[in-house]
Amino acid sequence: MSHALQDQRPAPAHKSAAPARLTRGGLPRWAPAGIAALSIALGCGIGAVAGLASKIQWGLIASILFVVITYTASAVVENRRQAKDRIATSLVWVSFVLAVIPLLSLIWITVSRGLKAFSADFLTHSMNGVTSFEPGGGVYHALLGTIEQVALAALIAAPIGLLTAVYLVEYGKGKLAKAVTFFVDVMTGIPSIVAGLFILTTWNLALGFGPSGFAGAMALSILMMPVVVRSTEEMLKLVPNELREAALALGVPKWRVILKVVLPTAIGGIATGLMLAVARIAGETAPIMLLVFGTQLINGNPFEGAQSSLPLYIWEQYKVGSDASYDRAWAAALVLIAFVMILNLVARGIARWKAPKTGR
C-alpha cells in the first residue's frame, strides 16, 4: 500500500523532462538534507554565540530553524501545499526518532552500567550472607525462581489458552463465543497487580496458603492466558479451510482433524505466540512482589516457601539504594533484558522458520 504511494510520487518528475513542464519547479532531492545541515550549523552557531549551556536547546533551535526554512523555501519554490507536505514529512520522521531515542538510551545504560557488577560469579551465586551495602552476591536464586515460575505459569496457561482458541475458531458460535472473545480482549488489559491481588485473596487469604513461587505462577498465568488465546486464534484463522474440509471429507472425526491437521499446520505461529507471552510475563514484578515475597536464599521448590525472581531482585536492590546494590540492580536488569530478548528472538526465528507452512 505504501508501495503504491511511493511509486506515484516520483513519476511526474520523470515525465516532466519530455514534453512541456507538467510540474512546477520543485526543490532538488538533496534539499531536506541540505536544509538540515544548514539549520544544524546555524543552531550550533546561535547556541555558541548566545552562550546557551544546554545542548538540547541548540538542538531545539536547529529543529525550529529547519521547519521554518523548509516551509519558506518550499512555499516560495513550490507552493503552500507542498510546503505543508514537507512539514508533515519531517514531523513524522521526528516522531520516529523520538521513539528510538529512549530505546537506545535504555539499552545503552543497562548494558554499560550492568557490566560493572556482571560476571560468571554473579550468575552462579545467591545473595546469601551478602549485606546489601557491600559488593558481591549474585542472581542465581532469582534466575532459578524466574525460570521455575515462568515455566509453571506457561504449563497452566498454555493448555487453557490453546483450547480456548480452538473453541473460538473451530467450535465457537453464538453468545458464549462472543462473550469469551470480548472478555479475552478485556483480560489482556488487566493490570498485573490486580492479577496478583486476585490470587492473594483466593489462594492466600481464602485458602490459607503462604507465599510461594506457585502462587506467583498462577497470577502470571492469568496474565499469560489472554495473550496465548489471541495469538493462537490469529494463527488458527490462517489455516486454509480446504485442509479441514479435505480431512473431514475423508471421514476423519473433527477432534482428530484439529489435532492432526489444523494444529500442526499452525504450530510455528502458535509456538511464537507462546514464547512472546512467556517473554511478557518474565518481566512482571508486581504479582511476584505480592505473592512470592522474595528471599536472599536459593529455594528450588516453587511450591513451598518464598522464592525470588529477577524483576523482584531488581526492585529489592533498587530500594536498598547503595552504590553496590544499584550495580547489582543494573546487572540483574541486563540478565533480565537478555533473557527476554533471547526469548523474543527465538520466537521470531521460529515464526520465520515455520512461516511457509502456514498456508500463505
Next chain:
Amino acid sequence: MASTTPTQIDQAPPVTSSGRSTGRAGDKIFAGLSKGSGILLLVIMASIAGFLTYRASIALSKNEGNFLTTFDWNASANPPVFGIAVLLFGTVVSSIIAMAIAVPIAVGIALFISHYAPRKLAAPIAYVVDLLAAVPSIIYGIWGALFLVPQLNGLNLWLDEYLGWTYVFDKTQVGVARSLFTVGILLAIMILPIVTSVSREVFLQVPRMNEEAALALGATRWEVIRMSVLPFGRSGVISASMLGLGRALGETMAVATVLSPSFLINGHILDPGGGTFAQNIAAKFDEANEFGRDALIASGLVLFLLTLLVNGAARLIIARRKDFSGANA
C-alpha cells in the same frame, strides 16, 4: 502442509473402520474440553471481580474515613482511615500526561511505518518499536529513576520559567523531578508500542482505492493522509489510545520507582508527590496488616473496574468498526 495431509490420509481409514462411536466420543470430549476452558476464562474474570469485591466490602465496612474523599491512607491503623481521592487524581493525571505525549507520537510512528518509511525499512522499524514493548516495566522503572529523573531537571526548570504562569507547570517545591509529570513521560514511552501497533494495523487497512483516488486528484502525500487515511483510521486510533490508557492506568513498577509519594492532591504537576493506585499497593503492601491488605484490595478493585471500563470501551469501538470497515474492500 503437504507433509501433513498425506499422513492424514494414511491414518484416516483405520479410524473410521474401527467404528464411529470412538470418533464421536473423542469429539464430545474435545469439544467439551475446549468449551470448558473458554468458560473457565469467563469464570476467572467473574471471580476476580467477585473475590476483590468481597474483600473490599470488609475493608469498606470498617473504614472511618470517606472512601472517595479522604486524603489519607492509614488503613493499618485502628480505627482505619483511608480514601482514594489522591490515588484517583494521580492515576488519572499521570495517564492523561502519558496519553497527551504518546498518542501524537505513536500516530506519527504508525504513519511513518505505513506510509513514509522506505519499503525495506518498514518491517525492521516495526520490529524495533515492538521491542520497546518487550522491555520489562521494572527496567523502565530503574532507567526512569536513575537516568531520566536527573536528565529532566533542566526541562522542569525551563518549563517552570517560561510556562510557570499556567499554574499546572508552576514548580513550587525544590527537588528532583520525581513528579507526576516525569511519571507521565515514562508511561508515555511505555505505551507507545501498543498505540503504535494498533494504529499501524488500521492505517494499513485503508482501502487502496481511497488513497489512489486522492493521489489522482493531485493530492500531496500529506493531503492523502489527511483526507483518506486519518478519517478511516480515526476510530482505530481512538481505541488504540484507550488500550494505551488502560496500560498506563495499571502500571505499577515504573511509577513506584520514579514517584516520591505523598498524600496530597497537587495541581502543580512538576512538584514531587502524589500517588497512583498500583504504586500505592506496591508501596504499602509490605507494612500492611490483614486489614490494611483488605483496604489495598479495595483500591485494587477500583483500579480493576477502571481498566475494565476503558479496555471494554476500546474493544467495543474496535468491534463496531470491524462491521463496516475495509475488511471486504
